Amino acid sequence: xxxxxxxxxxxxxxxxxxxxxxxxxxxxxxxxxxxxxxxxxxxxxxxxxxxxxxxxxxxxxxxxxxxxxxxxxxxxxxxxxxxxxxxxxxxxxxxxxxxxxxxxxxxxxxxxxxxxxxxxxxxxxxxxxxxxxxxxxxxxxxxxxxxxxxxxxxxxxxxxxxxxxxxxxxxxxxxxxxxxxxxxxxxxxxxxxxxxxxxxxxxxxxxxxxxxxxxxxxxxxxxxxxxxxxxxxxxxxxxxxxxxxxxxxxxxxxxxxxxxxxxxxxxxx
Amino acid sequence: xxxxxxxxxxxxxxxxxxxxxxxxxxxxxxxxxxxxxxxxxxxxxxxxxxxxxxxxxxxxxxxxxxxxxxxxxxxxxxxxxxxxxxxxxxxxxxxxxxxxxxxxxxxxxxxxxxxxxxxxxxxxxxxxxxxxxxxxxxxxxxxxxxxxxxxxxxxxxxxxxxxxxxxxxxxxxxxxxxxxxxxxxxxxxxxxxxxxxxxxxxxxxxxxxxxxxxxxxxxxxxxxxxxxxxxxxxxxx
Numbered sequence: 001x002x003x004x005x006x007x008x009x010x011x012x013x014x015x016x017x018x019x020x021x022x023x024x025x026x027x028x029x030x031x032x033x034x035x036x037x038x039x040x041x042x043x044x045x046x047x048x049x050x051x052x053x054x055x056x057x058x059x060x061x062x063x064x065x066x067x068x069x070x071x072x073x074x075x076x077x078x079x080x081x082x083x084x085x086x087x088x089x090x091x092x093x094x095x096x097x098x099x100x101x102x103x104x105x106x107x108x109x110x111x112x113x114x115x116x117x118x119x120x121x122x123x124x125x126x127x128x129x130x131x132x133x134x135x136x137x138x139x140x141x142x143x144x145x146x147x148x149x150x151x152x153x154x155x156x157x158x159x160x161x162x163x164x165x166x167x168x169x170x171x172x173x174x175x176x177x178x179x180x181x182x183x184x185x186x187x188x189x190x191x192x193x194x195x196x197x198x199x200x201x202x203x204x205x206x207x208x209x210x211x212x213x214x215x216x217x218x219x220x221x222x223x224x225x226x227x228x229x230x231x232x233x234x235x236x237x238x239x240x241x242x243x244x245x246x247x248x249x250x251x252x253x254x255x256x257x258x259x260x261x262x263x264x265x266x267x268x269x
Numbered sequence: 270x271x272x273x274x275x276x277x278x279x280x281x282x283x284x285x286x287x288x289x290x291x292x293x294x295x296x297x298x299x300x301x302x303x304x305x306x307x308x309x310x311x312x313x314x315x316x317x318x319x320x321x322x323x324x325x326x327x328x329x330x331x332x333x334x335x336x337x338x339x340x341x342x343x344x345x346x347x348x349x350x351x352x353x354x355x356x357x358x359x360x361x362x363x364x365x366x367x368x369x370x371x372x373x374x375x376x377x378x379x380x381x382x383x384x385x386x387x388x389x390x391x392x393x394x395x396x397x398x399x400x401x402x403x404x405x406x407x408x409x410x411x412x413x414x415x416x417x418x419x420x421x422x423x424x425x426x427x428x429x430x431x432x433x434x435x436x437x438x439x440x441x442x443x444x445x446x447x448x449x450x451x452x453x454x455x456x457x458x459x460x461x462x463x464x465x466x467x468x469x470x471x472x473x474x475x476x477x478x479x480x481x482x483x484x485x486x487x488x489x490x491x492x493x494x495x496x497x498x499x500x501x502x503x504x505x506x
Contacts, residue, residue: 160374160376160378163374164374164437165390165394166343166367167341167367167372167373168368168371168394169367169368169391169394169396169444170391170396174394178380254363255342255363255364
């Protein structure tokens with residue numbers, strides 16, 4: 001491993017934690033009501049990351065492709081389920097649609113990057129595949145949930161507009177097209193916005209990490225460019241896929257809108 | 270109304286007119302409709318003839334809207350069949366069927382944009398790609414409903430319910446259907462516009478063979494004026 005970077009000791013981490021404790025104290029003092037939430041979030045973050053650290057340590061030592069693929073499948077399935085959880089409505093099969101598209105888009109794009117661009121060896125090298133997949137999945141997840149939510153809300157609220165088109169001889173595709181466009185745009189906006197300001201307003205987290213680890217800025221930038229293309233491609237693929245599948249569920253082959261298939265999600269919180 | 274009915278006859282439909290032998294435009298055979306455990310109707314038969322003006326009345330919840338939506342193929346058939354131009358519904362391409370049998374909802378919703386854009390929208394569908402927008406007919410129709418040319422420049426999404434109903438009606442006439450399914454078409458309109466719409470639709474029927482409408486209403490006097498056959502739906506058991 002590269003040892004150009006400063007290893008953090010536990011005491012250094014405690015010192016970092018003091019930064020947040022100061023804020024907790026201010027919140028308690030001014031009765032802002034944020035103290036508890038900040039503490040819970042900070043604790044969760046620490047526990048989750050420590051666990052991930054342990055898990056990744058053993059994952060990176062894997063010497064066969066199957067467990068790596070298995071971990072990738074589980075990560076993708078969880079992302080697909082989480083994407084649906086963030087939406088207000090559901091239809092039968094929405095979880096399948098989401099998991100299939102998230103999995104497909106993430107594997108296609110990560111696969112292309114690992115096999116076609118980076119050409120890592122062995123091809124499944126977990127040190128590359130798992131972090132790249134995770135980064136791609138996080139972005140697909142938000143794109144898919146935004147697009148899906150917009151699409152379902154559109155079907156629920158604009159059913160009579162869509163049916164007016166159908167009643168005048170529009171195909172289901174023609175009647176749904178404005179809403180499909182709108183949903184895809186909604187799903188892609190965060191990715192497009194972040195590309196627009198990348199490097200100007202913010203330094204991306206991955207690049208910052210590489211810089212801290214001692215990488216040359218020009219090298220870190222190259223990685224970041226590749227990552228952004230992966231993220232944009234995967235998010236576009238994922239949002240398109242999930243919207244097309246949802247379209248087929250909510251518009252039948254007889255060019256009828258099946259808005260009754262939509263139900264409000266039961267609030268779990 | 271002052272507009273001569275002949276102007277309405279000059280509609281061009283490049284889709285060949287349906288086979289109307291034996292004067293039958295649309296036939297519903299043995300329709301049933303259940304909502305959960307409730308049976309709205311069973312074994313329902315209906316034949317709509319060339320030139321016919323059919324009225325449908327019945328208490329709220331008796332399924333008038335559902336019947337029109339079923340005839341427009343916006344609802345799936347739970348049983349029975351629809352026959353149009355000698356072809357069963359399954360043999361039709363649904364958009365082509367709906368170009369002939371047009372449903373006009375009671376509370377139409379229009380997309381954001383001008384009234385003109387709303388009127389032109391159906392001519393952007395693949396079905397009518399080869400068809401020119403009948404500009405000349407628009408002014409005739411506007412005149413018939415007592416609106417001037419500035420009406421088409423208004424924002425469709427800001428129209429009142431009654432004005433949206435007018436736009437939906439004009440749009441349905443512009444696409445040159447054979448059967449109009451009118452769901453309480455004058456429910457939100459003032460008396461003068463009600464009469465104008467009634468006259469416009471009756472002129473539309475008489476202007477050309479191969480046309481008919483189904484008109485639902487709670488207003489018995491209106492149905493007596495605008496229909497020549499009346500069907501009463503019973504409230505569901």
